[in-house]
Amino acid sequence: MLQLNYIRDNRDTVIERLGVKNFKDLDLVDDIIALDEKRRKVQSESDAVAAEANSSAKQIGDLMRQGKKEEAEAVKSKSAGYKEQIRLLQEELETVEQELHDKLIQLPNLPHTSVPQGTTAEDNEVAFEHGTIPTLPEDALPHWELATKYGIIDFELGTKITGAGFPVYKSKGARLQRALINFFLDEAEKAGFKEVQVPNVVNEASAYATGQLPDKEGQMYHVTNDDLYLIPTAEVPITNIYRDSIVKEEDFPIKHCGYTPCFRREAGSYGAHVRGLNRLHQFDKVEIVQIVHPDKSYEVLEDMSQYVQSLLQKLELPYRVLRLCGGDMSFTSALTYDMETYSTAQKRWLEVSSVSNFETYQANRLKVRFKNTEGKMQLAHTLNGSALALPRIVATLLENNQTDRGIKIPSVLVPYTGFEWID
Template sequence: MLQVSYIRDNREQVLERLAVKNFKQPELVDEIIELDDKRRSTQTSMDNVSAEANAAAKQIGELMRNGKKAEAEEIKAKTGAWKEDIKKFGDQLALTEEELYQKLVLLPNLPHSSVPKGLTPEENEVVLENGTIPELPANALPHWELAAKYNLIDFELGVKITGAGFPVYKNKGAKLQRALINYFIDEAEKAGYSEVSVPLMVNEASGFGTSQLPDKEGQMYFVGIDNLYLIPTAEVPITNMFRDVILKADELPAKHCGHTPCFRREAGSYGAHVRGLNRLHQFDKVEIVQVVHPDKSYETLEQMSAHVQGLLQSLGLPYRVLRLCGGDMGFGSALTYDMETWSAAQQRWLEVSSVSNFETFQSNRLKLRFRNAEGKTQLAHTLNGSALALPRIVATLLENNQTDRGIKIPEVLVPYTKFEWID
């Protein structure tokens, strides 16, 4: 959530940056400033009446001590009107603050100055490409056919048990899944992240804190009877560990990682591009989260991007890094890098990670602060990233490493899988 003071002091810049994100309600900016004017005016009026009432109370006390009861009673007769005025201003202030809050939560985060303009994924900026695109034989299979051939994943069994988008991993497919999770967690710990195991359901306050709510409620599974949401990513519970927390300066950066299943409704997703593992309603992911000093957040973003790229390089997967354009960014992000791997059998790029800097957008909602060198509290910056999401990693590993003998397991995974081939 943006800070009102920043919006007031930087109106033109706010409107300019919101335009980069293709925000459709720029009039909200002026409405927020007008409501803040009203809030300030009401607060001043209430403070003035309160000051007058407090001064009168002291005067009444002095008059009573000096035996001037009549004069004291005369002033005391006015206190009822002051109390009514204070209540009236208090009620008006509460209504104005609530209206202001409801407007503020509709504003997305402002994109960083480096974010390119654009509306669609095709307008994202390619930052770099790495690795060699494999050339497969003409009879190469897509991952869903490889999964059936080697009895790795049963999509139809998942449909029977739950529905489309809930696959059942079997045999070496299940072992490969577990190997990747353990490898990603181990690499995150080597990079200084502390592992946590978090709940798979969160309350509304948690969803709001990380800006999934009220923006993405239609994409989240909701357990109505308990008013809880299944997590779309471990970012939500891990970041909310710091809700209403004031950290010491020497506790920054706070670095955590965690593996969870993730649940996404993916409403409206259909067609050939979502076949197999390309888009699921339930999938596993290892998430990395950092809470950092504001001066360090963009340096940290590059470090987190480098960590994800190191994982892709170690797996031997060709990949590219995209800087998302304003129209393709998330509601709360100031800058997002997407990492995509090349699917050799499908002949297209598949997103496997997003790494984002939220600056103070989440921390303002979370009331996540730290005490700086001067002893004053200020909002921290939050960042998170997929390191990595498994389905499309599995898809590209199967497709890119298929041979006449079978599927070759990357060397770094063999200590985890305990096998070198799927055959």
């Protein structure tokens, strides 16, 4: 959530940056500023009446001690309406504050000045490319056919048990999943991230705090009887560890990683581009999260991008890094890098990670603060990234490493899989 004082003091800048994100309801900014002025006016009136009431109470007490009962009763009669005035003003204040809050949460985060203009994924900037796209024979198979050929992923069985988008991993397919999870967690530990195991469901307050609600409500699985949400990413429970917390400046950077299954409804997703592992309703992912000093967050973002790239390099996958344009960014992000690997059999790039800096947007909702060197409370910055999401990693590993003998496992994974080939 944007900070109210920043909106008030930087109206034109806020409108200009929201335009980069293609946010249409720019009148909301002026509505918020007007409501804030009304809120302060009502608060001032309430404070003034309360001050008068306190003054009258003191005067009545003084008069009674002096034995001036009639004068005391006169003052009491005159001040009888103060309590009701305060009650009415407080009710008005609560109404205005709720309306202000409801409008504030409709504003997305402001994009960083480096975010390019654009409306769709086609407008994203390619910041970096690495590796050579392998040359496959003409009869190379897409991963869903390879999965069936080698009996490692059963899409039809998953549909039978649950529905489309819930595959069953078998034999070496299941071991490959476990190998990737353990590899990613071990690499994160080496990079200084402390592992946590968190719940796979969260309450409404947690989903709100990281920005999933109200923006992504339709994309989350909701357990209605308990009013809980299945997590779309481990970012939600991990970041919420620090909700309503005052952290110590000397503890920065706070670094966590965690493995969880992730659940996304992906409503409206259909077509060839979502076939096989390209888009699932349930998938595994290792997430990295950092809470840092505001002065360091963009340096940390670059470090996190380099870290994710190092994983792709160790897996020997060709990849590229995109700087997302304003129109393709998430509601909560200030700057996002996407990492994509090239699926040679499908002849297309597949997103496997997003690394984002949220600046104070999540921290303001979470109330994650620290006391700076001047002794003042200040909001921290939060960042997170996929390191990595498994489905499309598996898809490109299967497709790019297919040979006449079978599928060759990258050497870095062999100690985790216990096998060199899927054949």
